[in-house]
Amino acid sequence: MLRYILIRALSLGLSLIVASIVIFAVIEVIPGDPASFMLGLNATDENLAALRADLGLDGSKIDRYFAWIGGMVTGDFGTSYTYRVPVSDLVLDRIWVSLPLALFALTLSTLIAFPIGIIAAARRGTAADFSIMGATQLGIAIPNFWFAMLLVLVFAVSLQWFSAGGFPGWDDPLAALKSLLLPAIALALPQASILARVMRSALLETLDQDYIRTARAKGLTQGQAIRRHALRNAMIPVLTIIGLQFSFLLAGAIIIENVFFLPGLGRLIFQGITQRDLVVVESVTMLLVFAVILVTFLVDITYALVDPRLRRK
Amino acid sequence: MTLRSVPPALLIGAALSSVFVLLALISFAWTPHPVDGVTIANRLQPFSPTHPLGTDQLGRDILSMLMVGAQTSIAVALIAVGIGVALGVPLGLAAAANRGSLLDEVIMRGNDLIFAFPSLVIAILITARYGPSATNAILAIGIFNIPVFARVARGGALPIWTLDYILAARTAGKGKIRISAEHIFPNITNLLIVQATIQFSLGILAEAALSYVGLGAQPPIPSWGRMLAEAQTMIYTHPMLAVLPGLAIVLMVLGLNLMGDGLRDALDPRLRRAR
Numbered sequence: 092m093l094r095y096i097l098i099r100a101l102s103l104g105l106s107l108i109v110a111s112i113v114i115f116a117v118i119e120v121i122p123g124d125p126a127s128f129m130l131g132l133n134a135t136d137e138n139l140a141a142l143r144a145d146l147g148l149d150g151s152k153i154d155r156y157f158a159w160i161g162g163m164v165t166g167d168f169g170t171s172y173t174y175r176v177p178v179s180d181l182v183l184d185r186i187w188v189s190l191p192l193a194l195f196a197l198t199l200s201t202l203i204a205f206p207i208g209i210i211a212a213a214r215r216g217t218a219a220d221f222s223i224m225g226a227t228q229l230g231i232a233i234p235n236f237w238f239a240m241l242l243v244l245v246f247a248v249s250l251q252w253f254s255a256g257g258f259p260g261w262d263d264p265l266a267a268l269k270s271l272l273l274p275a276i277a278l279a280l281p282q283a284s285i286l287a288r289v290m291r292s293a294l295l296e297t298l299d300q301d302y303i304r305t306a307r308a309k310g311l312t313q314g315q316a317i318r319r320h321a322l323r324n325a326m327i328p329v330l331t332i333i334g335l336q337f338s339f340l341l342a343g344a345i346i347i348e349n350v351f352f353l354p355g356l357g358r359l360i361f362q363g364i365t366q367r368d369l370v371v372v373e374s375v376t377m378l379l380v381f382a383v384i385l386v387t388f389l390v391d392i393t394y395a396l397v398d399p400r401l402r403r404k
Numbered sequence: 405m406t407l408r409s410v411p412p413a414l415l416i417g418a419a420l421s422s423v424f425v426l427l428a429l430i431s432f433a434w435t436p437h438p439v440d441g442v443t444i445a446n447r448l449q450p451f452s453p454t455h456p457l458g459t460d461q462l463g464r465d466i467l468s469m470l471m472v473g474a475q476t477s478i479a480v481a482l483i484a485v486g487i488g489v490a491l492g493v494p495l496g497l498a499a500a501a502n503r504g505s506l507l508d509e510v511i512m513r514g515n516d517l518i519f520a521f522p523s524l525v526i527a528i529l530i531t532a533r534y535g536p537s538a539t540n541a542i543l544a545i546g547i548f549n550i551p552v553f554a555r556v557a558r559g560g561a562l563p564i565w566t567l568d569y570i571l572a573a574r575t576a577g578k579g580k581i582r583i584s585a586e587h588i589f590p591n592i593t594n595l596l597i598v599q600a601t602i603q604f605s606l607g608i609l610a611e612a613a614l615s616y617v618g619l620g621a622q623p624p625i626p627s628w629g630r631m632l633a634e635a636q637t638m639i640y641t642h643p644m645l646a647v648l649p650g651l652a653i654v655l656m657v658l659g660l661n662l663m664g665d666g667l668r669d670a671l672d673p674r675l676r677r678a679r
Contacts, residue, residue: 102513102516105513105517106516106517109517110517110521113526114526114529117526117529117530117533118529118533128533228658228661228662228665229654229658231657231661232605232653232654232655232657232658232661233650233654234609234612234613234616234650234653234654234657236613236616236632237612237632237646237649237650237653237654240632240635240636240639240646240650241646241647241650243639244639244643244646244647248639248640248643338522339522341522341525342522342523342524342525343524345524345525345528346524346613346616346617349617350636360525360528361617364528364532369533372529372532372533376525376526376529379522379525380521380522380525380526383521383522
């Protein structure tokens with residue numbers, strides 16, 4: 092087991108190194124000087140020189156890469172060029188919107204997907220199965236930001252149950268959760284559709300196994316067989332998808348935050364992009380990628396703990 | 405295969421997607437109204453015989469915009485799939501032909517890595533740094549198609565390499581490249597077609613997302629995603645402007661997904677039995 096964790100950890104470290112090189116290359120290496128990109132057309136020679144010195148652009152690219160990574164590791168994400176504050180402060184402000192939003196959406200997605208996936212599998216081939224599968228096809232095809240706009244249209248504009256956007260802060264937890272509800276639903280719908288389909292097919296596969304036939308032969312009903320035997324064994328693919336979905340949710344949140352004007356990491360990246368604040372864009376992107384890769388690692392380790400068969404791989 | 409045995413999903417999906425492809429093709433030659441014509445006097449018209457789907461805030465005909473927008477969506481997604489196939493399939497075939505080699509290892513590890521990447525974030529990063537444009541959107545989406553096709557090609561090719569007729573071909577003195585091209589590739593085209601349909605629909609969604617945040621095709625090129633973004637400020641007064649482009653995206657993607665499912669069932673006889 093320890094060996095398995097070590098190998099996975101090694102691959103985690105390798106992934107992070109490659110990811111950081113890719114991000115650094117996209118931002119700083121390939122054509123164009125970041126300083127002139129950031130200052131745009133208004134750049135004077137003195138401004139450019141000052142910014143280059145500020146960013147440490149005078150050093151070699153390799154030095155800069157290590158300075159950046161060294162900073163990231165010690166919690167120094169650089170200083171935002173537009174806000175003139177450390178990027179880490181900006182991130183700490185906003186992570187309390189993005190992270191709860193992603194977790195909220197993940198919870199909703201799971202709560203929706205499990206029952207409907209199980210019903211579809213248990214009633215395979217019936218009208219219920221057919222309509223659930225049809226609905227999930229639709230759910231997968233709907234872009235989440237458009238679904239978000241429809242939610243705003245119905246619940247904020249017509250019914251006026253919710254405000255169309257903004258975030259009141261966590262001082263009033265109920266109001267905060269309420270403002271995250273529509274965004275979380277918008278994020279959860281396509282993910283729930285995918286998850287329900289995975290749940291259904293994983294369950295159908297286990298229901299075909301001999302031990303289920305044995306259980307039924309002993310007199311268990313279909314429902315009992317699903318609850319006691321099939322569900323637990325169908326969980327591996329389902330958990331894999333839940334782990335992967337966290338990454339989609341974090342990335343998807345970037346766009347949804349813009350629909351609802353939520354002050355999260357996604358808005359931070361976009362503000363960084365419009366203000367050409369590359370320091371913010373670079374560090375926040377790296378942070379998001381780090382979060383995603385870390386979650387994948389944790390999911391892998393959890394499996395190996397749950398299912399000894401996976402450790403041997 | 406008779407028409408009767410064609411899965412209904414394939415028929416419905418193919419019909420839906422062809423409608424949009426057809427609209428896009430027609431729009432090259434003709435649209436009900438020009439899409440670059442700004443007539444403020446005509447702005448925000450309701451549905452009418454002259455403007456079947458109304459006009460937007462600049463007086464442009466929505467139907468015409470949607471038709472030309474289909475061009476953008478389809479072109480971006482199609483070229484992105486092309487990039488994935490052109491680069492991914494040879495990589496996957498090479499990995500399968502040299503199973504267990506360093507090349508195979510590197511390709512598969514690289515794959516795992518890219519799968520762990522939040523692709524949309526990187527696409528946003530690329531388009532943001534190199535300037536928003538349809539070309540950069542294509543590149544950003546296409547790059548992530550490469551590992552997908554490499555994986556599918558490798559997975560499809562591996563079992564074929566163990567078959568007797570491959571052994572026969574090797575005995576006849578054919579090299580790995582020739583065997584891959586003449587025997588392996590024709591046998592995995594079904595898999596690739598199904599995957600291409602799926603990636604095509606994902607590409608349409610990704611293009612819509614990128615242009616919604618302003619990082620896709622730039623004005624005056626109409627695109628569904630940007631139509632949605634522009635409609636957002638007017639959602640209180642003119643909700644239809646936000647509903648129609650979204651509906652176009654959903655129907656197109658739904659059509660492609662149904663087609664992909666249907667193709668998989670039609671092309672894989674083993675699955676047909678299970679139904």
